[in-house]
Amino acid sequence: MGPLIPLNDISEEINLLVAFLIGIGFGFSLEQAGFSSSRKLAGMFYGYDTTVLKVFFTAAITAMIGLTLFNELGMIDMSIVYVNDYFVRSAIIGGIIMGAGFIIGGFCPGTSACAAAIGKIDAMYFLLGSLIGIFIFGQTFPIWEELYMADHMGPVKISDTLGVKDGVMVLIVIIVATLMFWLGEKAEKRFKREDITKEI
């Protein structure tokens, strides 16, 4: 029964080795998806390339379905799987700042590491920038502390908030996502930019 590591008292070294191997898979998938290109990522916001939407939701849904089935087969104990703590204000404000960073810089931390690995110089500067950003946050933490800790809701699930079963929530997400895939492909046709898509 999973999750394997927390339930089986596995040593730190193996845990870190697993982290490294999963990281390789993560980096490989990101790069294969084309996330090493900032213009491809930014294409999401201009409609000429909606790869981000497709990859993101396909991945989340695959994992979601997998977890649901594993849970049903008794292969994983969902009560120990990490669910992010929800702090209302910091999640929203943090998200807004990240959104601004995304459109200005063209990467997010994971994709910038991946792009830096294949030699994108802008990605390396983005990485440097995020280190500075984290440093600034660390230095000014007392200012943000109250905001950072405000409105703690605990590890809430969206299905609890909406009052539906987890399985139904999975179906809702899938339907919404498939509609977005359809819209995304329509947008790609409408806002086509051959000059950019050919280059990236």
Next chain:
Amino acid sequence: MKRPYLKLLGLIIVLMLAGLVFTSLKTRNKYRFKKPAEELHSELIKSNHFLSPQKALEIINQKDGKYLFIDIRNPREYDNFHVEGAINIPLPQILDDQYASLFKNDKIKVLYSNESIKADEAWLLLTQYGYENLLVLQGGANYWKNNVISKNVFDRKGDYDDEKLKFDISKIKSAR
């Protein structure tokens, strides 16, 4: 006989076989409890399954071969410190087949964990599962390390007993 019937027959036979295999798998659950809860409950009321550190030290000093100390913590904790002569069976593996014969032998097995809580739970689990001759070391490895080994003194008050009340009730001015 026409072929569709044959197919149907084959299907029924296969289904029955599968059903048989399935039910036999279900009934032969080797992990089912062998001792009913009520029986264990009355045993718990009647007898004491705890071993005090004093008694444990006597056993170890006399090198009494009747007893076997079992450390149910993880191997790292065991390597770090363990009671003299104890063997290590981490809690997750306690029901594994490889230890079945060990639990079935005549020795008196003394379980211990960091305190006595996990060891006591393991004691109940193993007893429910049908093993016998088990005891729990009171205070566990922490008490053993901090009091028995380092100071070689026992506080006579019996603080190793998890169920001893360790505060003065009169200090709580209950609001009720």
Next chain:
Amino acid sequence: MSTRVILTIVFISFGLIAAILPEKDYSSQELDAKQLLHEIQVENYMISADEIAEALINEDPEYQLIDVRSEEEFKQYSLPGAINIPFEKLFDEESLAYIDQIARKNVFYSNGTTKASEAWMLAKQKGFQNNYILRGGLNNWYKTIIEPNEPASADDVEAYYEYQARLGAKQFFTGQGAAQSSGAKKKARAPIKRKKKKMVAGGCS
């Protein structure tokens, strides 16, 4: 057919399956030794003194405290609202009405943890649900709620809030400074609301 259409069909059919499948509930199964072993490894049944204090202050009807010590001990001191089911009477007819039900969360407690956990293990073996244990029992209740220690360093924000909540709870339970009790009530709302006992670190922290 495009990849999107295939994927849509596959995803929606899986989604339908997920929606139809009943919610998995581990506790409703009849347990065997292996499953009980899993339960005691995961420790979802341990409830902290902080959580109980918060529930008592807020008069949360979800919890029913059950004192498994003897009647004399119960009379000397017990937690507010607790009922007494001495360990010896665990399987009595009238006790079963309490411990074999699905409406409320029973929280067993004793002086320490072992007696309560023995009661819990027996109830679990019978397949009863909704039973929990107060971690550390009354001894730990006294240490954390009645005589809380100030956190060693002010760095840990969560520990600080926890301490504040405990001070509020102390006032509530000992009746010291009863005049401030409404203020204490407010203060005592512990910010920690963890459902899970065994936490996996995750996200980006």
Next chain:
Amino acid sequence: MNPYLAGLMLGVVLLAAFYITGRGLGASGAMKSVVVSSVAAVSRDYAESSHYYSKYIADGKNPMKSWLVFEMLGVLVGGFISGAISGRLKFKIEKSPKITNRKRIILAVIGGILFGFGSQLGRGCTSGAALSGMAVLSLAGYVTLMAIFGTGFAMAYFFRKNWI
């Protein structure tokens, strides 16, 4: 590669992460470890006295020996392997022809600063909070996702010259 296939692959990796470790993927946490250990290397006393850094180096913990740091090392290796296979290994600055290299770099640094800051405030980035959170139906994950992409769309117009 077909984005849907790549998404499936990423989903399988994510699922494996959940199955093996009980946690999802993450990225910004690794960078935080780098920052914390740099600060601690310059002045350990300062780091220990800070509200923010101290919890990562308490009890002689080494922030670099964390799950996410090793995962991110894997990402670098994985990205490199993939780039090598697909023949994309090349030093270059990617940008719209309408802007200069210098401007692109400055914007990348500014974007990075914002993202780094936001990821700390929001407790995770697109991978740790949004992607992993979505898979376990975490409300925080969906809220963060909507905040990131909502802002992205809202500000897209003002930065169009950088990209198209």
